[in-house]
Amino acid sequence: GEDVEQSLFLSVREGDSSVINCTYTDSSSTYLYWYKQEPGAGLQLLTYIFSNMDMKQDQRLTVLLNKKDKHLSLRIADTQTGDSAIYFCAEKSFGGYQKVTFGTGTKLQVIP
Amino acid sequence: NAGVTQTPKFQVLKTGQSMTLQCAQDMNHEYMSWYRQDPGMGLRLIHYSVGAGITDQGEVPNGYNVSRSTTEDFPLRLLSAAPSQTSVYFCASSSGTGTNTGELFFGEGSRLTVL
Numbered sequence: 001g002e003d004v005e006q007s008l009f010l011s012v013r014e015g016d017s018s019v020i021n022c023t024y025t026d027s028s029s030t031y032l033y034w035y036k037q038e039p040g041a042g043l044q045l046l047t048y049i050f051s052n053m054d055m056k057q058d059q060r061l062t063v064l065l066n067k068k069d070k071h072l073s074l075r076i077a078d079t080q081t082g083d084s085a086i087y088f089c090a091e092k093s094f095g096g097y098q099k100v101t102f103g104t105g106t107k108l109q110v111i112p
Numbered sequence: 113n114a115g116v117t118q119t120p121k122f123q124v125l126k127t128g129q130s131m132t133l134q135c136a137q138d139m140n141h142e143y144m145s146w147y148r149q150d151p152g153m154g155l156r157l158i159h160y161s162v163g164a165g166i167t168d169q170g171e172v173p174n175g176y177n178v179s180r181s182t183t184e185d186f187p188l189r190l191l192s193a194a195p196s197q198t199s200v201y202f203c204a205s206s207s208g209t210g211t212n213t214g215e216l217f218f219g220e221g222s223r224l225t226v227l
Contacts, residue, residue: 006154030214031213031214033215035216040221041220042116042202042204042221043155043202043204043218044218045216048215088154099157099160100214101157102147102154104153104154
């Protein structure tokens with residue numbers, strides 16, 4: 001089946017850039033997502049990229065997709081303490097329903 | 113806007129007890145799903161539904177039942193709770209129509225402890 005992998009933890013200083021990486025195995029992925037989970041809350045979609053795109057920028061967020069290597073990254077510029085959360089990479093397979101596979105999540109700690 | 117509502121938020125059960133986690137959405141979404149979140153394992157799909165009257169198994173369905181009698185509601189039943197079912201459970205919904213992005217809308221989660 002599909003597999004999505006992430007490192008479990010990342011620590012950065014406030015003001016620095018954060019880069020969270022993800023690898024996936026499904027070559028038929030249509031959309032790839034980054035979800036954010038704040039403590040005690042559900043997940044919320046942060047950004048997404050369609051599989052035929054290489055890059056997407058949205059304010060402080062930059063998503064890079066290397067489809068050949070099945071590698072997705074999320075860069076957060078000027079990281080703030082409010083960015084501390086768990087970030088989940090996810091991919092949606094091509095198919096008749098919304099099957100989305102999530103990674104293990106990367107806990108981002110921002111040090112003031 | 114209510115979105116996806118889960119109840120209860122917290123529950124403690126004894127081994128062998130049964131219970132139902134409730135999930136309701138007010139966005140007229142066709143697709144609804146249940147995930148469990150465990151440390152270091154991310155989110156794993158338990159069951160999902162693509163419309164009223166239609167359900168199917170996900171990655172980890174054993175020990176859980178679901179039903180979908182209405183578009184709005186998708187309850188998750190634990191038939192005989194086991195300590196391995198201690199987890200945080202999330203209900204999520206999505207619009208299944210058209211060329212949408214497949215964004216999942218999540219409830220706030222239900223934290224279940226089985227003693």
